[in-house]
Amino acid sequence: MKTFFSLILISSLGLTGCNHLLYPADREAFVKKELIVPEPIELMIPIADDKAEPYLHAWLFKSKSQKPKALIIHFHGNGQNLTTHFMFFRWLIDYNYDYLIFDYRGYGLSSDKKASQEKTIQDGLAVFHHIEKHFKNVPVIAIGQSLGGNVLARTLQEMNQQKKKLPVMAVFDSTFLSYKNAGSSVLSQRWFLYPLKPLAYILIDDTWSAKKEVDQSPPLPALFFHGTKDPIIKYHLGTDAYNRWPGPKHFMAQDGGFHTSAFGDKNFIHNRPLILSCFDSVLKIKGAFENCLSLRNE
Secondary structure, X not given: OHHHHHHHHHHHHHHHOHHHHOOOEOOOOOOOHHHOOOOOEEEEEEOOOOOOOOEEEEEEEOOOOOOOXXXXXXXXOOOEOHHHHHHHOHHHHHHOEEEEXXXXXXXXXXXXXXXXXXXXXXXXXXXXXXXXXXXXXXXXXXEEEOHHHHHHHHHHHHHHHOOOOOOOEEEEEOOOOOHHHHHHHHHOOOHHHHHHHHHHHHHOXXXXXXXXXXXXXXXXXXXXXXXOOOOOOOHHHHHHHHHOOOOOEEXXXXXXXXXXXXXXXXXXXXXXXXXXXXXXXXXXXXXXXXXXXXXXOO
């Protein structure tokens, strides 16, 4: 019993610092860019135009086409950094899409010692501003995975309120609207942490979550993916995010899938032609978004 209450105390102390635990930022380069073929272009994106710091580190993978169909922006999840997360979507360059992935502040080679909820939204806004300034006349599609999906959704809400130029489409994989709900979901993985689940709603801050401004979500076409056996971000959190999205949308349940299985597990390789079909529909290359799932095999 003494051991049990010790675990409760340790976990409670961890939760009080949860805004830091949400971002277990890693500075290590897990894959060196020189070993990647084709090698990505390295970018340093300033948070403010008139200041060298703070800045975000990004990799840009160019397609072979002189006129790419669109630029894909990837908001990655909270673990590791872009030197691992790029593997989820680098394959898109083989289909005439340019692909950009960036690290939030505190991650990889980006500036600052640590990330925060507010900083991640500022980071997202800075990336879109950089894209609008330097990639003119190129359609943009945004992808958010896990925590990155929450950051992307809230960034789009802020852009919508500020009347900023929005991407043509969004993709959300294994994501959630509320950090409080996500914290509770993570705690439910272990039976001995169940008593702590209420603390997630007390101690975790939702000020900069997508749930806070959900009514400001823009009506963009959106795809949602979520594994039915996701042990980290429970399946119902993904369906809730889908149900509250105002635009045309499709939800793809990944039967038996775990966290980010949709594009990280070879058993779900069929998702690749699916999103390519939906990308083409939004870009008016074929069909309409509402029917893009049925067009994927044509």
